[in-house]
Amino acid sequence: MAAVTESFEQFLDAQLHQELLRFTTAGSVDDGKSTLIGRLLHDTRSVYEDQLASIRNSRVNRAAGPIDFSLLTDGLRAEREQGITIDVAYRYFSTNKRKFIIADTPGHEQYTRNMATGASTADLAIILIDGTRGLLPQSRRHTHIASLLRIPHIVAAVNKMDIVNFDQDRFEQIRDEFLALADHLDLKSVEVIPVSALDGDNIVNRSERSSWYRGHTLLEHLESVPVTQHAHQAPMRFPVQLVLRPDADFRGFAGQIASGTVEESDTVLSLISGQQTRVRSITTFDGKLTSASAPMSVTLELEDEIDLSRGDMLVPVHHKPHAASKFIAQVVWMHTDPLLPGKSYLLKHTTRTLRAMPTQIRYRVDMNTLEHIPADQLLVNDIAEVEFQVTRPLHFDLYAENRTTGSFILIDPLSNATVGAGMIHQTLQEEVAITGHTQAAPLVLCPEELVLPLQEALRERGHFSLSLDDAHIPAQSLPAAIRTAQLAGVLAISSRVAGDPHIRAAISHFVEPQSIINTQELELPINQVEAVQALLPLVTAKIGITQ
Numbered sequence: 001m002a003a004v005t006e007s008f009e010q011f012l013d014a015q016l017h018q019e020l021l022r023f024t025t026a027g028s029v030d031d032g033k034s035t036l037i038g039r040l041l042h043d044t045r046s047v048y049e050d051q052l053a054s055i056r057n058s059r060v061n062r063a064a065g066p067i068d069f070s071l072l073t074d075g076l077r078a079e080r081e082q083g084i085t086i087d088v089a090y091r092y093f094s095t096n097k098r099k100f101i102i103a104d105t106p107g108h109e110q111y112t113r114n115m116a117t118g119a120s121t122a123d124l125a126i127i128l129i130d131g132t133r134g135l136l137p138q139s140r141r142h143t144h145i146a147s148l149l150r151i152p153h154i155v156a157a158v159n160k161m162d163i164v165n166f167d168q169d170r171f172e173q174i175r176d177e178f179l180a181l182a183d184h185l186d187l188k189s190v191e192v193i194p195v196s197a198l199d200g201d202n203i204v205n206r207s208e209r210s211s212w213y214r215g216h217t218l219l220e221h222l223e224s225v226p227v228t229q230h231a232h233q234a235p236m237r238f239p240v241q242l243v244l245r246p247d248a249d250f251r252g253f254a255g256q257i258a259s260g261t262v263e264e265s266d267t268v269l270s271l272i273s274g275q276q277t278r279v280r281s282i283t284t285f286d287g288k289l290t291s292a293s294a295p296m297s298v299t300l301e302l303e304d305e306i307d308l309s310r311g312d313m314l315v316p317v318h319h320k321p322h323a324a325s326k327f328i329a330q331v332v333w334m335h336t337d338p339l340l341p342g343k344s345y346l347l348k349h350t351t352r353t354l355r356a357m358p359t360q361i362r363y364r365v366d367m368n369t370l371e372h373i374p375a376d377q378l379l380v381n382d383i384a385e386v387e388f389q390v391t392r393p394l395h396f397d398l399y400a401e402n403r404t405t406g407s408f409i410l411i412d413p414l415s416n417a418t419v420g421a422g423m424i425h426q427t428l429q430e431e432v433a434i435t436g437h438t439q440a441a442p443l444v445l446c447p448e449e450l451v452l453p454l455q456e457a458l459r460e461r462g463h464f465s466l467s468l469d470d471a472h473i474p475a476q477s478l479p480a481a482i483r484t485a486q487l488a489g490v491l492a493i494s495s496r497v498a499g500d501p502h503i504r505a506a507i508s509h510f511v512e513p514q515s516i517i518n519t520q521e522l523e524l525p526i527n528q529v530e531a532v533q534a535l536l537p538l539v540t541a542k543i544g545i546t547q
Contacts, residue, residue: 004066016096020225024103024119024151026142027128036128036197036218037091038069040534043204044219046093049543069197097223100450105303116145116332116421118129120407124153126218131160131194137367143178144365144383147185148330148423150403153225154182157218178547184370191221217346232390234261234294234402235319236269239350240312244299252283252299253308258350258404260316262300263291268314270306271386271395276317277304309483311352313395321405323393326428328362329408330399331386333377335419337412339378339386345419346411350392350404354492355413355441355464355490360387378420391441393488399423399458413464421467441486442542443511446519446535448495453532454539455493463540468494478505486510490540515542 001248025033046255052067089104103122112158119125125146146154156178164170174194182190193202194210195199195218201207204219216224237258244252262268266279281301282289300314315321339358347356362385363372380383382390399406410420446454446467451469458465466485473481478497485492497503517538524531 014125018097018099020099020101020120021124021222021225021227022103023124023126023222024105024122025126025128026119026141028130028133028136028138028147031128031130031139031171033128033196034089034104034193035069036126036157037102038071038160039088039155039197039200039203040102040219041091042069043200044093044095054294055331060421067499069253071087073080079456079545086508095219095223100222116334118151119146119149119151120403120421122151123147123149123224124155124225125214126155126157129156129158129160129174129178131158131164131284135181138371140181141367141381142381143181143187144185144367144370145332147187148332148383150400150423153191154187155190155218156182157193157195159197160197161194161201161210166194166201166207171210171213178416181370187224191215193218193221196474201203205508232363234259235321236262236312236314236316236399237265237298237321237350237397237402238262239352239405239481240308240341241351244456248300251305252301253314254297254299255351255541256297257292257294259294259402261293262293262298263427266304267317269317269320271313271315271323272311272510273307275304275306278301281304310412312443313350313352313394320399321395321402322427323395324427325391325393326359326386326387326389327394327396327424328385328426328428329422330356330423331384331410331420331422332469333378333380333382333384334418335382335412337419339382339410339420344413346413346464347390347394347408349408349420352394353411354394355389356388356390356410356453358386361385361414362387384421388394388422396424398425400425414459431452441540442491442515442517443482443485443497443498443507444491444517444519444535444539446495446517449528450519450531450535451495453528454535457532457536458491458539461536461540463491465491465493468492475500475503478503482507483510517542 007311014369025037027033068281091102091104093100093102103119107118121389127139127143127146129135143154148310156175158171158174161171171194178192179190193215194213195202196207197203201209202213202217204217206217237260239255240253241255241256244250244254264279264282267276268279269276279300280303283299283301284292284296289298331339341358341360345356345358361375361378362374364378364382364384366373375382375384397405408422408424409418410422411417412419425471446456448469451467455465455467468478475496478494482492482497498504519535524534
């Protein structure tokens with residue numbers, strides 16, 4: 001009995017320390033992505049018998065005849081009824097050599113944003129290509145997104161080879177076309193495999209129908225491709241998510257380590273305040289540690305009481321990221337409303353949110369030819385290179401060096417919809433010194449009757465502003481709301497702050513006097529419309545981003 005227990009524990013320990021490969025599938029509609037993943041799960045015996053029985057007895061499968069492997073991943077009712085993948089489906093399986101997490105992403109152009117989401121953490125991407133149709137624009141788009149996301153390994157699975165009778169010439173034609181695309185996109189690790197997801201050829205078992213193919217099966221390649229832990233090798237980056245103060249004796253900063261390793265007694269730098277301190281302790285749910293690495297979630301206790309809150313980032317003193325207000329990023333646009341240069345957006349980078357404006361679209365990528373073409377706006381699913389300016393210096397690494405701190409999302413400030421994703425690859429200005437002193441976002445103090453008209457006038461000019469006069473914000477919470485707006489570089493407007501000396505005193509240590517516009521100190525016209533028009537140039541001049 002003891003021997004059995006020991007053997008079982010050895011098995012669990014071996015499973016725990018197996019390498020993990022995250023991979024995603026992508027391609028055009030009906031290329032067979034879900035079927036391929038279902039077949040992979042089935043042939044590696046990673047599907048329970050009750051799951052198979054449920055699928056065999058389902059109405060959709062009974063109508064189709066033989067088992068429909070796509071039903072193992074397409075879990076939404078709409079997906080099963082329409083026969084397409086809509087949302088990202090995550091699946092887990094393992095073999096004796098490696099553990100795997102699969103992101104089965106949609107192929108339909110309408111859901112390109114879902115594909116980008118599923119691929120963002122992948123180590124490998126499988127691009128499905130229909131052997132009967134060849135390389136389609138959507139396949140090219142997904143390959144391009146995989147290159148932008150710096151996915152290290154790419155596999156082109158030429159599917160439905162059974163329909164073309166495993167024609168070697170047809171496979172080599174598609175292979176050569178894909179390799180030319182990969183070379184154009186500077187993809188380094190590329191494999192092309194002929195498969196039949198429906199019949200299982202070259203998925204797990206080698207196919208006798210493709211005797212001319214001498215390469216790996218799909219599973220053999222997944223088990224043997226090297227997995228590089230880039231996050232462990234990069235300098236330490238710790239975006240602060242939450243300040244924990246359970247009692248008077250403990251003040252900790254919770255978050256997920258984006259990259260690198262942090263150890264007790266390490267000297268770290270707060271990027272926003274520019275202050276240095278040492279790590280006193282590292283705490284997790286399971287207890288204290290002497291060191292922790294990405295992507296662990298931990299709480300750091302620091303030796304000194306420095307100014308630190310959500311949106312800040314701790315880094316090594318001698319390995320600081322870039323700090324700039326202007327930069328160039330590759331953008332995947334995800335919304336039906338177009339991206340317009342000069343329009344104001346919210347930019348979310350790790351745990352920090354800033355106001356940002358695209359200043360110029362350098363080019364848009366033509367998905368058919370991969371040529372760089374001029375553009376004055378971006379439409380849904382467009383991929384482009386765009387110049388940005390943000391209200392306060394952004395602390396980032398280039399995406400090629402750090403996928404977490406080199407990426408961001410764009411949010412429409414009015415609808416709160418995520419409209420785009422960006423990968424930073426170049427700065428556009430001299431580095432800004434990390435001193436803790438940056439241009440402050442304006443705080444406008446004006447009569448109550450001017451708050452909404454001023455907000456509307458700013459909105460018409462593409463500027464987002466935050467009103468602090470909501471009755472749901474209690475007076476004692478106003479300093480925290482103003483602090484949040486300052487960190488985000490967002491213009492705040494209030495009629496409540498001017499007349500409350502306690503609030504003015506509370507915000508005096510983080511709101512610079514020159515950033516405050518107090519209409520009580522101005523001679524404005526009595527007429528409301530004229531007063532707003534007189535205020536606009538003063539406010540926009542302080543915003544730092546003008547139309």
